[in-house]
Amino acid sequence: MNLKKLLSLVAVATVSLSVVACEGQTEKKEDQKTAESTETPALKEGVIDVVSREAGSGTRQAFEEIIGFNGEGQTPLTENVTIKDGNGVVATYVAENEQSIGYVSFVTLHENEGSIEGLTVDGVEATPENVLNGDYAVARPFEMVYMDENLTDVERAFIEFAASQDGLDILDENGTIVDNSKAEAFDMTKYDQLSGNLMMGGSTSTESVVKALADEFCALFPKVTYEYNATGSSAGVKNAIDGTYKLGFASREIKDSELESGLQTMTLCMDGIALVVNPTNEVEDISTEQIKEVYTGNITEWSALAK
Amino acid sequence: MKKDMSLNKRRVVLEKFFHGVFLLAALIAVLSVALIIIFIFGKGLAPFFSGNEYGTYSFIDFITGLKWTPQSGEYGVGYMIVNSIFATFGAILVGVPIALFTAVFIAEIAPKWLAGIVRPAIELLAAIPSVLYGVFGFAVITPLVKQFSPYPTGDSLLAVIIVLTIMILPTIVAVVETAIRAVPKSYKEGSLALGASKIQTIFKVTLPAARSGILTGIILGVGRAIGETMAVILVAGNPESGIATTIFSRVRLLTTNIALEQGYAAKLHEQMLFSTAVVLFIFIMIINLVLAQIQKRGGDR
Numbered sequence: 001m002n003l004k005k006l007l008s009l010v011a012v013a014t015v016s017l018s019v020v021a022c023e024g025q026t027e028k029k030e031d032q033k034t035a036e037s038t039e040t041p042a043l044k045e046g047v048i049d050v051v052s053r054e055a056g057s058g059t060r061q062a063f064e065e066i067i068g069f070n071g072e073g074q075t076p077l078t079e080n081v082t083i084k085d086g087n088g089v090v091a092t093y094v095a096e097n098e099q100s101i102g103y104v105s106f107v108t109l110h111e112n113e114g115s116i117e118g119l120t121v122d123g124v125e126a127t128p129e130n131v132l133n134g135d136y137a138v139a140r141p142f143e144m145v146y147m148d149e150n151l152t153d154v155e156r157a158f159i160e161f162a163a164s165q166d167g168l169d170i171l172d173e174n175g176t177i178v179d180n181s182k183a184e185a186f187d188m189t190k191y192d193q194l195s196g197n198l199m200m201g202g203s204t205s206t207e208s209v210v211k212a213l214a215d216e217f218c219a220l221f222p223k224v225t226y227e228y229n230a231t232g233s234s235a236g237v238k239n240a241i242d243g244t245y246k247l248g249f250a251s252r253e254i255k256d257s258e259l260e261s262g263l264q265t266m267t268l269c270m271d272g273i274a275l276v277v278n279p280t281n282e283v284e285d286i287s288t289e290q291i292k293e294v295y296t297g298n299i300t301e302w303s304a305l306a307k
Numbered sequence: 308m309k310k311d312m313s314l315n316k317r318r319v320v321l322e323k324f325f326h327g328v329f330l331l332a333a334l335i336a337v338l339s340v341a342l343i344i345i346f347i348f349g350k351g352l353a354p355f356f357s358g359n360e361y362g363t364y365s366f367i368d369f370i371t372g373l374k375w376t377p378q379s380g381e382y383g384v385g386y387m388i389v390n391s392i393f394a395t396f397g398a399i400l401v402g403v404p405i406a407l408f409t410a411v412f413i414a415e416i417a418p419k420w421l422a423g424i425v426r427p428a429i430e431l432l433a434a435i436p437s438v439l440y441g442v443f444g445f446a447v448i449t450p451l452v453k454q455f456s457p458y459p460t461g462d463s464l465l466a467v468i469i470v471l472t473i474m475i476l477p478t479i480v481a482v483v484e485t486a487i488r489a490v491p492k493s494y495k496e497g498s499l500a501l502g503a504s505k506i507q508t509i510f511k512v513t514l515p516a517a518r519s520g521i522l523t524g525i526i527l528g529v530g531r532a533i534g535e536t537m538a539v540i541l542v543a544g545n546p547e548s549g550i551a552t553t554i555f556s557r558v559r560l561l562t563t564n565i566a567l568e569q570g571y572a573a574k575l576h577e578q579m580l581f582s583t584a585v586v587l588f589i590f591i592m593i594i595n596l597v598l599a600q601i602q603k604r605g606g607d608r
Contacts, residue, residue: 049459055377055547056571070378077376082462082557083545085567096450099459 046301048294050081051090051102058205059087063103063273065252066140067292078297091116091276098278099302101294103138106131107175109274119275120285126274128177137288139272142176142206145240145248145258145265154196154224155246161186161217162268170216174209176269186220194221201229202236202249209269210249237263282306347588351581361575369582374548375564377572382579384586386550390558391590393464393551394539395532398471403525405472406479411509413480414487426484433477441541444470449542456555462544465554470538475528482527486520487513519601526598533590536562561587 053060064070070077082100084090087108094100095115106128109118118126121137130136144162146155161167164186168178198214207230214226231239233250240248241261254265275286283305286294293299353359355366364382372383409429413422448469449461456463490513498508514521544557545567551558565580565587572580 047459054545054567054571055375056568056573056576058571064378076379077547079546079548081546082460083547083559083567085540085545085570089541092445093462096445097453097460 046303047099048300048302048305049097049100050078050294050297051093051100052077052081052083052295053090053103054083054085057085058208059103059105059273062140062205062251062271063138066138066273067288067295069292069296075292075296077295080297080300081295094276094278096278098280101275101277103273103275105175106177106272106274109276115279116276117279117281119277119283121275121291122287123285126272128270128272131177131270131272132179136272138275138291139177139270140252141270142203142209142268143250143252143254143265144268145202145237145250145254145263146246147241147243147262148264150243150246152196152246153191154194154198157188157191157194157221158198158214158217158247159266161220162213163266166216167213168269170212171209171269174212176209176271178269188220191221193223195223196225198224198226198247199245200226200247200249201231201239201245203233203251204230205233205251205271206249206268344588347581347584350578351583351585354575354578354582359575359578361578364575364579369579370586373550375559376547377568377576377579380575382576382582383548384561384564384583386548387559387561387564387583388586389550390464391533391560391562394467394471394558394560395529397464397468397554398475398532399525399528401468402472402475402528403479406476406524406528407483407514407521409476410480410483410487411514414484415505415509415513429477429480432473433481437474437535438537438541440470440474440538444538444542452555457553458555458557460544460557462542462557463555464543464551464558466542467539467558467560468554470542471532471535474535474538475531478531479524479528482524483517483521486517486524489520490516519604522601523598526594526601530591530594530598533594534562534587536566539563540566561590 053063064077069075082093084093084102087104090102090104091108091112092115094102095112101119104112104116106126109116109126120126124130124135124137126136126138131139144159146159151159162171163183165180165183166186168180168183171178172180198217200210200214207228211228214228218224218226229245233252236245236248236250237254237258238248239245241258241263249268251271254263259265275291277283281302283302286305290299290305294305299305354361354364355369357363369382369384370388371385372381373386374381374383375387409425413426413429417425444466448466449463451461452463452466452469453459453461456465494512494516495508498512499505503511539560540563543560543563545559545563546557547559549556561583564583568576569580
């Protein structure tokens with residue numbers, strides 16, 4: 001091919017690309033003008049930029065479970081969404097973008113204080129204290145469940161370990177919220193020569209923290225081994241009742257119907273998620289219902305959230 | 308005499324030994340490619356055949372699907388394929404003219420001292436790790452794009468194209484400059500002697516003579532652009548559905564899809580990410596074939 005032709009082709013294509021771009025822009029603006037009152041001058045003003053995490057992220061799963069969307073038979077996540085990988089990336093992005101809303105773990109909010117702002121949910125501030133006393137809504141318990149008659153010394157020791165200062169420290173290190181004001185140090189002398197296998201299973205969300213606990217526990221008692229089957233919260237509870245798992249784990253509250261069989265429960269720790277916006281954003285509070293509407297695409301304008 | 312023999316023998320052994328070393332080195336490369344292909348294709352094609360342990364998925368739905376929502380079991384990469392092509396060709400359209408003129412400038416026009424500044428600068432551009440381009444894009448380009456965008460975010464196809472354009476410049480410039488320098492001096496001298504100006508000579512003689520090198524540069528640029536991940540992931544927005552309708556639309560590309568979700572994926576989801584890798588691999592293979600073809604033809608002339 002003649003090189004001159006090639007060059008002119010490239011030039012023409014470049015120009016046409018930018019023309020297309022401009023057209024796209026004006027088109028959008030016109031659409032918006034006809035669709036809405038003329039009070040909002042540009043489409044970008046007032047539109048919520050919804051930020052979520054990548055599929056499979058534990059924080060995202062927890063968030064969607066708590067708020068109640070994107071699950072089976074539930075309203076799906078809005079298609080108009082920006083996906084960011086990692087709590088830190090969401091924080092940096094929201095710090096840069098005035099119209100964004102995202103969600104991060106409490107730890108991330110704390111680390112980025114000043115550059116992002118946590119919204120109050122139903123008027124309650126996102127603090128570990130408010131999660132522990134049950135006031136903050138975007139939170140959930142990590143529950144351990146078991147049938148008393150199935151337990152041996154190995155499980156009893158593990159339950160005691162999980163509730164001790166040592167156990168709570170591990171949970172704390174793993175980013176969950178714990179109340180260790182009344183905890184005591186773990187006394188392992190009671191369980192001399194402990195051996196056996198810890199058969200556990202349940203929620204995929206609790207998997208990493210339970211494994212962290214179990215690793216430490218097995219280091220204390222070298223003859224103890226453990227197994228954790230991540231089959232989901234409901235399976236965890238069901239299998240704890242029928243004895244398949246000696247200890248079951250759920251990343252939600254245990255239902256009354258599940259307690260009927262005489263199941264014992266113990267809250268290991270709490271998991272909380274903060275809704276974050278840019279510091280320039282004037283909205284300060286959001287209700288759980290509004291969170292759902294925003295993330296399923298029913299509310300698209302900040303004005304719907306402002307009071 | 309005896310001593311001579313042993314010396315000879317030792318030489319033969321040494322020869323054979325180094326033959327082996329060279330062969331081994333070559334085998335490592337070939338083996339790696341073979342293993343990667345077996346691994347990716349083995350895992351990536353499994354979901355399309357019946358009897359897969361995590362359930363099967365229709366290949367047509369996969370290739371043409373416009374939605375990637377693993378939680379609801381939809382795995383469509385159609386929109387990512389189109390977006391990847393948009394981003395790559397966008398970067399080529401903008402980057403090639405810039406790279407071409409830069410190469411001409413360095414090779415033909417610039418005084419030595421200036422070329423001595425521009426060339427190292429371009430080479431340095433090539434050495435910057437791609438994640439730094441991403442951070443630059445995140446901190447500088449997306450806020451800039453946001454100023455003009457009708458949407459509230461600067462994460463967009465345009466931001467991706469700008470980042471990729473900068474990234475492919477050094478690759479193309481280096482190859483094109485070498486190609487221009489390889490054009491025999493006699494061509495140029497002939498042209499100038501016939502009364503053509505310097506610019507006329509560049510456009511009518513030098514560049515056409517270097518066209519096979521230029522095409523090689525472009526194809527290498529395409530290869531770099533389509534495979535780029537870390538820089539793109541930070542400025543693309545990565546939505547779960549949708550072909551870009553404007554250059555301000557957020558896009559998800561094939562590469563970013565894999566990098567985003569590989570960390571958490573399990574079972575069918577993980578396999579589908581490998582399937583995405585298969586698509587990407589096929590793209591790269593096509594590019595390499597085209598490249599080989601061009602170089603072969605260039606050699607024939």
